[in-house]
Amino acid sequence: MAGFIQAVKKLGREIAESGTIIETVKKKAKEKNKKIVLCEGEDARVVEAAAECAEEGIARIVLLGNAEEIKAKNPKADLTNVEIIDPETSPKLGEYAALLYELRKAKGMTEEQANAQAKDPTFFGALMLKAGDVDGLVSGACHSTANTLRPGLQIIKTAPGVSSVSSFNLMVAPGSGNKYCEDGMLIFADCGLNPTYTPEGLADCAIATAKSAKEIAGLEPRVAMLSFSTMGSAKHDLVTNVQEAVKIAKEKAPDLMLDGELQFDAALVPEVAALKAPGSKVAGHANVLIFPDLQAGNIGYKIAERLGGFQAIGPICQGFAKPLNDLSRGCKSSDIVCAVAITALQAE
Numbered sequence: 001m002a003g004f005i006q007a008v009k010k011l012g013r014e015i016a017e018s019g020t021i022i023e024t025v026k027k028k029a030k031e032k033n034k035k036i037v038l039c040e041g042e043d044a045r046v047v048e049a050a051a052e053c054a055e056e057g058i059a060r061i062v063l064l065g066n067a068e069e070i071k072a073k074n075p076k077a078d079l080t081n082v083e084i085i086d087p088e089t090s091p092k093l094g095e096y097a098a099l100l101y102e103l104r105k106a107k108g109m110t111e112e113q114a115n116a117q118a119k120d121p122t123f124f125g126a127l128m129l130k131a132g133d134v135d136g137l138v139s140g141a142c143h144s145t146a147n148t149l150r151p152g153l154q155i156i157k158t159a160p161g162v163s164s165v166s167s168f169n170l171m172v173a174p175g176s177g178n179k180y181c182e183d184g185m186l187i188f189a190d191c192g193l194n195p196t197y198t199p200e201g202l203a204d205c206a207i208a209t210a211k212s213a214k215e216i217a218g219l220e221p222r223v224a225m226l227s228f229s230t231m232g233s234a235k236h237d238l239v240t241n242v243q244e245a246v247k248i249a250k251e252k253a254p255d256l257m258l259d260g261e262l263q264f265d266a267a268l269v270p271e272v273a274a275l276k277a278p279g280s281k282v283a284g285h286a287n288v289l290i291f292p293d294l295q296a297g298n299i300g301y302k303i304a305e306r307l308g309g310f311q312a313i314g315p316i317c318q319g320f321a322k323p324l325n326d327l328s329r330g331c332k333s334s335d336i337v338c339a340v341a342i343t344a345l346q347a348e
Helices: 002-018 021-032 044-056 067-073 093-107 111-117 121-131 145-156 199-217 237-252 264-268 270-276 294-306 333-346
Strands: 035-038 060-064 083-085 136-139 166-172 185-189 222-226 257-262 288-290 311-318 324-326
Touching (some): 021 333, 044 060, 093 111, 121 136, 145 324, 185 199, 199 222, 199 333, 222 237, 311 324, 324 333
Parallel strands (some): 035 060, 136 324
């Protein structure tokens, strides 16, 4: 508990100094000085975000596209410190195409197909990331989630020991605060990516989310595996799925503060936790909430956002071997800047 309180106080000081949690994330990203590729140079919002990130020193930015066209369409954007690479004319295109062929030839890809696909900006960006030429990737402002995640799954793939990619939302409490949210924020997962989970996949989501909570939000994670049952109070296959996930997570990460299955109120309210889960070190104090499936997670974060006044940041991808994040096609340039900062914090 002391470590948890210390982390909360540390983050509180940082927020007080910088103004907001987002500014704190940006500040931490600047200290890492990571190189992030933005794949959509044809989008004015992406170009604006690239210029802002470079100007503020949030990350070293690589922008993909034709330099002359980008500059002509965005005359007000200061791209002096932004590296612009055209995938179709890059001297590394052949190297990346060969890498793609090696990765996908077992799936039937030909060298000719690899040469053509490597020119696609999102595939090119993913190949840059795979080759270690950048530290993270952000895309999706003007392309679908599938177009962003497909290169990630085919090229970057999942991290060792992780069965599936997942996502999380950083939920920031309103200015008035919330008595069940001591540190001003909660982490919700998975609210935006996987419709269903096997017990192993749910366990991997929990472990990855705990890691994200520590790296990005500075929290000492206390993970609650949510259900409509608390510690066996109900019997159902859906409950069994969560119970098995708890066992797997504890085996994979024995030092992680994780417990379940817990109902939402048992996870957050000390008085309810004392009745329903006495002896649990997580119940009543959770700050990382793992929903049993996408339906519950998506509904839950939108209830917190609309009725509770929480600010929802995300969904943010996790579980890839290297950082890769998808944007909403309705995003603003400020959202892209935030995504760049978070991606930088995810980089090893």
